[in-house]
Amino acid sequence: MAQIRSKRDGGGDPMPIELLAAPMLKTGPEDVAFKVLYCGVDHTDLHQMRNEMHMTTYPLVPGHEVVGVVIELGSEVKKFRLGEIVGVGGIVGSCGECSSCTSNIEQYCSNRIFTYNGIYKDGKPTQGGFASAMVVHHKFVVKIPEKLAPEQAAPLLCAGVTAYSPLRQFCGSKKGLKGGILGLGGVGHMGVQIAKAMGHHVTVISSSDQKREEALEHLGADAFLVSSDEAQMRSAQESLDYILDTIPAVHWLEPYLSLLKLDGKLLLVGAPKSLQFDPVSLILGRKTITGSYMGSMKEAQELLEVWAEKGLTSMIEVVKMDYVNTAMERMERNDVRYRFVLDVAGSNLHE
Structure with missing residues (x-):
């Protein structure tokens, strides 16, 4: 071999x-x-x-x-x-x-x-x-x-199911939720499509406008939010039910926590070495920061079927x-x- x-x-x-x-x-x-x-x-x-x-x-x-x-x-x-x-x-x-x-x-x-x-x-x-x-x-x-083409299936077995598992676990079958996908990379670009397939309104959150066209036109996101634009971030405060955080690098969570509604959830899958946030943001909004690790065999099989069924x-x-x-x-x-x-x-x- x-x-x-x-x-x-x-x-x-x-x-x-x-x-x-x-x-x-x-x-x-x-x-x-x-x-x-x-x-x-x-x-x-x-x-x-x-x-x-x-x-x-x-x-x-x-x-x-x-x-x-x-x-x-x-x-x-x-x-x-x-x-x-x-x-x-x-x-x-x-x-x-x-x-x-x-x-x-x-x-x-x-x-x-x-x-x-x-x-x-x-x-x-x-x-x-x-x-x-x-x-x-x-x-x-x-x-x-x-x-499903085999080359298309490969990234679903880690990146894809890593996005699918927390959305399935914490969002269930609820449709009409407003979700944010933070970071548009290997995991994030699949998260957009999975959330859309679940019937959610999806906002991609990125540090610049560079990926706007891909997010909106190619991946089907409903909105695009530039996190470095303070005016955009202020206008989007308390607008999201959840954020799937796929960023693997150290970052300050406070700007993103402000985007969550009451009882909103920040779902961590990016595994940075450390994170910082103000606990007052969680307390005043009854918000949750939680993590999710890969996905189960059952979830992987489910995702493959969804991917194939929806093309x-x-x-x-x-x-x-x-x-x-x-x-x-x-x-x-x-x-x-x-x-x-x-x-x-x-x-x-x-x-």
């Missing part, structure tokens, strides 16, 4: 990703083996490569928005068939017994196993989708609808595996609209 790995040089710094050969894991009775077709590129991949979370084990095989075609099934796997298109997101295992697991929110299991840079129960390291093939327990594999499309740039280091550099400077997807099967990977 071919893999694209990041490793350390003699000085301890991560080296660029390079191609290496590695043995493929054996398919157990409850596993699905699949040839990788496409894999999304996420900011988390870059953070892990650089050990910015101080938990990386090298050599590292990134990739957790993985779509492939089934090539082998364990003897006890009944819900998949050979040749079927499937997907894998951010985790490939959990304890299966805790309250989170039994409630179908296994992403909150304290013993969850990450798709890469994790450890299986037998002590072997997990390896992600920057590889020619993967073997994953069937409970952590989803079906890709036939109507939605992600804004992606498909590139070959030999472009991955350049893609990482461009992603770091936000030079992508809005998600890189690696064409793994169409790349020259020699086993």
Whole structure:
């Protein structure tokens, strides 16, 4: 099996990703083996490569928005068939017994196993989708609808479900809500489409006018708010039921909390290192700041079906595996609209 790995040089710094050969894991009775077709590129991949979370084990095989075609099934796997298109997101295992697991929110299991840079129960390291093939327990594999192009499905498995989960959890089936999407990147641009599909009035909140046309004309947002424009921000105070905050960098929350109505919710999914806010804003408006982590397997399957049924499309740039280091550099400077997807099967990977 071919893999694209990041490793350390003699000085301890991560080296660029390079191609290496590695043995493929054996398919157990409850596993699905699949040839990788496409894999999304996420900011988390870059953070892990650089050990910015101080938990990386090298050599590292990134990739957790993985779509492939089934090539082998364990003897006890009944819900998949050979040749079927499937997907894998951010985790490939959990304890299966805790309250989170039994409630179908296994992403909150304290013993969850990450798709890469994790450890299986037998002590072997997990390896992600920057590889020619993967073997994953069937409970952590989803079906890709036939109507949905596999390259379109890949970003939904992390970025998409990260936006979908809190909107489903905190907004339910309510229509007519007024929501804000803060930050128009990989997660944010999907959040706009998901909120619109839920029947919400959607305002994109961005620091400049640069993405106005994309937000309104291409993604279907109802309004666009420039956060650096004090007059616009004042006129929009107490107008939103919720804000989905997708910004991964440190930022001051106060301007955005002022946009929320009584009982409004700020939904954090961007995971910045720190945030600042005035608690008086929460107290006087009975407002809530809450977080949401990835999404469950059930939610991922739901989102894929919604995406296919409504004919939605992600804004992606498909590139070959030999472009991955350049893609990482461009992603770091936000030079992508809005998600890189690696064409793994169409790349020259020699086993």
